[in-house]
Amino acid sequence: MLENLLLGLAMGTIGAAYFAVGAYLFHKAILGDITFRDAVIAFVPLVLSYIGVFIGGGTLFSWLCGIAGLGYLGYLVARRHQEERRIEIELVESELEKWGRAVADDDSNAGAHLFLANALVEKGDLDAAAAHYRKSLERDPTNVKELMEFLLRRTSTEQAAIRSLLPELDRIAQEQYERDTYGRVITGQNAQPALSAPDQGPELSPEGAKGPRPGRVLLGYESPEEAYADQQRRAYLSEMRQVVESSPDDATARFAYASALEAAGHMEQAQEEYRHVLSLSPDHAEARAALDRLGG
DSSP states (O other), X not given: OHHHHHXXXXXXXXXXXXXXXXXXXXXXXXXXXXXXXXXXXXXXXXHHHHHHHHHHTTSHHHHHHHHHHHHHHHHHHHHHHHHHHHHHHHHHHHHHHHHHHHHHHOTTOHHHHHHHHHHHHHHTOHHHHHHHHHHHHXXXXXXXXXXXXXXXXXXXXXXXXXXXXXXXXXXXXXXXXHHHHHSSOOOGGGOOOOSSOOOOOOEEOTTSOEEOOOOXXXXXXXXXXXXXXXXXXXXXXXXHHHHHHHSTTOHHHHHHHHHHHHHTTOHHHHHHHHHHHHHHOTTOHHHHHHHHHHTO
């Protein structure tokens, strides 16, 4: 009885594993990654192994077929992993060659330096990657946006390593953000806080007890979702600023820009824009109400 139960459990487990592998193989064949012939050839030994387990009925032959099938299954998984790793390495090497050649042809190509640095991160050469990131940002600081998005997809260890190799990254990101939002870098009392402030040790909690500060995160973001939401807000502010620059006397556009600044928490800049709206349209009731609300 116990032997039959164990045999049934073994056959069920092996059958489920074989079915999953078969489904995966034929799915890859449907996608065109492999041919149906290759899928059948890879799957047939598993079928024969299962038949052997069933015919053996719990004998030594049955267990040998099961072990052989599982061994072959492990071989398929290992081979697939090796193939994926080989493809990944070839892709990285191709990117390194392509962008390395572009940098050699034109050292002033900021985009080429950026993409070469990304490929070097994929390869694991972070020191060389940081050198090319620095060259890219020196030639075109706007590349910091794409650099930030790339780093958000990397591991926390890689993020920390790149940050330590590029201590100026926060400053460049902050300046670019302010140029996109306001058309200039804000200094003095109106300067915005850095995107990622350095860790200053424990601070008092709302209840008065000391507690550890949150760990340092990439450019002040707690998660990729928070980063994406913030980037969307920045993109909208940048778009509205461009509209205002192209139509500086459009009170409607300037009011929308002021509202966006207020929603983003930039109160002093919002007040400035609301005043500008009133200078263009003194009877603009919404701008007047907004200024009263902000105490301006």
